Amino acid sequence: MSAILAAEQAARRRVQIRNNMQHPSPPSLGSTAAxxxxxxxxxxxxxxxxxxxxxxxxxxxxxxxxxxxxxxxxxxxxxDRSLARALRTPAALLALALLALVLVGATWSVAPPDEVQDGMRKYAKLMVLPLALCLCWRAPALPARVLYASLGGCAVLATSLYLVWLDSMPTSSLGWWRVGDMSDPYAFRNHITIGILLSFAACASFLLATYAQGTRARLALLGVGVYFGAPILMGNGRTGYVGLFIGLFALYLLRGRVTFLRSALVAAAMSLLFAGVYMVSPNVKTRMDLLVTEVSQNDATTPNGLRISFMKTGVQAVAARPLLGYGTGSFSEVYAPEAQRIWGASPETARVRHQPHSEPLLLAVQLGVPGVALYFALLGAIGKAALARRDPMADALALLLAIFGLTSLFNSLLWDPTEAYWFLLLAGALYGHCIRQRATAQ
The missing domain is CATH 1.20.5 (Single alpha-helices involved in coiled-coils or other helix-helix interfaces)
Structure with missing residues (x-):
């Protein structure tokens, strides 16, 4: 009798194996069996x-x-078609939807054809997010490796700045990279880009220090954070000052015991810290004083007066055509009459093609309310995934979103190549970690 039962069980197993081979079940999103x-x-x-x-x-x-x-x-x-399964996630769909709107926006653009094509090329980088996401969501170790690789690149950037101050940074005879001097320290990137990348690198290092188990590892990560942060305060980029402030406060919200009183005290302490830096750092004091002076003068020929002019013209343009905007790559054409008014006596300056140094405003002028809605929906989807978990990679994604999202209010970060690549690649990788963890938990 037992021999008969064993034979029946063996036959059922053979049938089950044959059915599985003929109709394999696809791996679920985030499954460790993928x-x-x-x-x-x-x-x-x-x-x-x-x-x-x-x-x-x-x-x-x-x-x-x-x-x-x-x-x-x-x-x-x-x-392997299952590799694209992550494209069904909210962040990937929203990034592709925004890119599709950019492409469709070319059909009603008021810009010249070359500027329409330039706008489409600028926003084509949105494909980087779903690309990184698809490669990372089923590779558990890859998101962390992407983060560490990015921090390694920032270490090259920070070290180059220290070499600039020591007057030891090599230059390229072919012009492959740019180098400043002690009075205007920069290398490879401009001040805005340096400030944004290094503010995240510094705060991410501090974040990883809060998760480190041993004292030596914690102190080493704190030292790395200081190594990344010092060039920001010693340089001339105001965006870096803001990014560092945002990152440190976001770090407190992620890792501290948050109460209203405690948050107010932390904000006050950080403000005093930055006030102290303002008093002792010639670069910080010079740049902030210049900002106040240019804004108070309201002179559109100065850098900060020009930003105000961008804002005014952009808001007026959005109010005139809020539904679909003026089309892909159209801001410089919309701003051209104002540029002619400001620099009429200088034809070369008047013909410069501008963008408003504000990503939401730039999208609103080009694509109207739908463009801005998709942009903030994308940031919201990333933020929702980041806050659904409490681990180093999810917190790093929340930190990235805070710095990028707030600094993009006064910088066109998706329009700029370095910041766009940096954010979209990191966000895609870390978002892949978050959706994998969430799917596994379910």
């Missing part, structure tokens, strides 16, 4: 890491490795 990918997909992951490392200091290398990642991803996707 395949880790073949050789081509692993190549795409390696080039993604190289892109994350290169972004802080080399546009050419970042473009090269991003392009190679896209090529390898498409090749891997042809062999």
């Amino acid at each position: 395949p880790v990918g073949g050789r081509i997909e692993r190549i795409a992951r390696q080039t993604l890491l190289l892109a994350a490392f290169s972004i802080p200091f080399s546009t050419a290398l970042a473009n090269l490795f991003a392009g190679l990642t896209l090529i390898a991803f498409v090749a891997a996707l042809l062999g």
Whole structure:
């Protein structure tokens, strides 16, 4: 009797195995049973890491490795369609929807054809987020490696700034990178980009220190954070000062015991700290005093007066055409009459093509309310995923979103190549970690 039962069980197992082979069930999003990918997909992951490392200091290398990642991803996707399953997640859908609106916006743009094409190229970088997401959501270790690769690239950038102050930074005879001096310290990137990238790198290092187990590791990460943060305060970029302030306060909200009184005290303490830096740092004092002077003079020929002019013209343009805006790449054309009024006596200056140094305003002028709605919906989807978990990578995503989202109010960060690549790649990778963890928990 037992032999008969054993034979029946063996027959049922053979039937089950045959059915599974004929009709395999697809891996669920975030499942630890998902395949880790073949050789081509692993190549795409390696080039993604190289892109994350290169972004802080080399546009050419970042473009090269991003392009190679896209090529390898498409090749891997042809062999494994499940790789694209993460495209159904909210952040990926919203990024692609915003890109689609940019492409459709070209049909009603008032800009010249070359500027329409330039606008489409600028926002084509939105593909980086779903690309990084698809490569990271089923590779548990990859999001952290992307973060560390980005911090490694920021270490190259910060070290270059220290070499500038020591008058030891090499220059390129071919003009491949730019180098400042002690009075105007910069290397590879401009002040705005340096400030944004290093403010996140500093605060991310402090964040990782709060998770470190040993005292030595915690002190080492704190030291790394200071190494990243010092060039911001010693440099000339006001965006970096703001980004560092935002990042430190966001770090408190993520890792501290939050109460209204405690938050007020922390904000006051940080304000006093920055006031002290203002008093002792010649660069900080000079830049902030110049900001106050230019704003009070309301002179559109000064850098900060020009920003105010951008804001006024942009708000007026949005009020005139709020539904669909003026089309992709249209801001410089919309601003052209104001530029002619300001610099009529200088034809070369009057013909400069401008953007308003505010991502929401730039999208509103080009694509109206739908463009701005999609932008903030994208940030909201990323933030929702980041706050759903409490671990180092999810907190790093929340920190990234806080710094990028708030500094984008007065900088066109998706329009600018370095900041866009940096944010979209990091956000896609860390978002992949968050949705994987959430799906596994369910």
